[in-house]
Amino acid sequence: MGLAEGTSTLAPAQIRKTATVTVGLLMGVWVIDYVDRVMMAVALPFIGEEFALTKTEQGWLITAFSLVYLLCQVPGGILADKFGARRQLMVSLLLWSVFTALTGIAWGLASLLVIRALFGVGQGLFPGASFKAIAERTTPAVRATAAGAMLASNQLGAGVAPLIVAPLILALGWRHTFWVTAAAGVAIGVLLWKLLPKALPAHLNGSDVVQDKGTGLGAVMRSPSVWKFAALFCTTNMLGYGLITWVPSYLLEERGISLINTGVMSAIPGLVACATVFLGGWLFDHFFHDRVRLYVIPLLLVTAVLLVLMLMADSAVGFTVYQTLAMGVAGLSSMGILGMPVRALPPAVIGSGMGVVNVGGQVAGVLAPVLMGFLVDKFSYTAAFGLLIATTVLGALIALIVPQRPEQFSLGTKELA
Structure with a gap:
C-alpha cells in the first residue's frame, strides 16, 4: 500500500522519496524566502538615496523585519505543532508575497517600516x-542531513539574490523588482500545495516519542x-545577517564596485x-552527532581568523575571497548548531522547540543591521565588521556549555515501548 493510504509499512524507496520531495520543495521556498530578504539589502543604497535615509535608518528597515520575525518564531512553532505544517506553510508564503509586493509602493521611511514589519509576520x-514538515517526513537518522539540505537553500537564496536582483533593479527599478519576486513566491506556493507528500507513519518519523505528564511547550x-x-545560534547568526546586510553597500561605497x-x-x-x-549536515549526522562541541568550536575559531584577514585585505577581490572562506567554514558549523536540536527534539514539539532556538538566531537579525549601521555612521565599516569577529568568538565560548549528545538534551521525554 502507498503512502497516501496512510499505511504503517513503507518500502525504503518510498521513505527516501518522501524525504527527497519534501526537502526539494522546502528548498525552493527557502530560496524565495532569502531572495525576498536579501533583495532589500541590495536595494538599500537606492532606497536610501530616494528617501534621504542615513545608514542607521537603512539598518532599521532590516531590523524592523527581524524584530517582528523574531516575535513570531515561538507562536509560529506552536501553531505548526497544533495544526500541522502544510496549511501553515501556504499561509506564510502567501502573506510574505503580498507584503513583498507592497514594498514596491512604499512612499517613505514610515511606510517601509510598517510594510517590512508585516513582511516579518508572514516569514x-x-x-x-x-x-515540522521535515520532522514528519524523515527518519531521525537522516534528519540533520535533511535539515542541512533545506537550510543550505538559505545560502543559495542569499547567493543567487544579488545575481537576480541587481540586474532587475537596473532594468526595472527597485519598486518593480519587489513585484516580480512576489509573483515568484505565489508560483512556488502553488507547487508546494500540490506536491508536498503526506507525513510518514509515527514509528518511522519518531512521533511515537511521547511527552511525560506536564511537558510539552x-x-x-x-x-x-x-x-x-x-x-x-544568536551569536553565530550575527555573521550572516551582518554580511548580507552591509557587504553590498560596502562594495559600492568604499570599494567603488559597480552594481552588477x-x-x-x-x-x-x-x-x-x-x-x-x-x-555540514551530512558530517554531523555521520560523525559528530555525539560530539557537537568538537565539531563547532574549531570551525567558529577558524571563521573568526578568516574575518580578521577579510578586514586586512587591500582589495575588493581579497575581501571577497576571505569573506567566502569565512562564510564557507561558518556554514559547516551551522548544522552542528542546529543539527543537535533537530535530531533531539521529538516531532510532536519540534515546531515550538525550533521556534525557541530560532528566536536566538533572529535576535541577531534585530541587532546586527542597526548596530552595524550605527558603527558605520559613527566610525567605519571596519568597526562594523569587527563586531562580527567578536560575536563569532563569543559563539565559540558558548559552545563549551551546550550538550554533546541527544540523550543529554533535557526535555522530559520518553519513548513508547
Missing part, C-alpha cells in the same frame, strides 16, 4: 512549519538545552556557504 510563521520553554542552543559586479561578488560567498551547510 515568521515559516521556519517552525518547515522544521512548557518543557520546551524550561529546557536549558533549548536556550543554550538559542544563545549559540557588487551583485556577483556578494553572491559568491552565499553560494559557497550553500554547499558547506549541506555538507
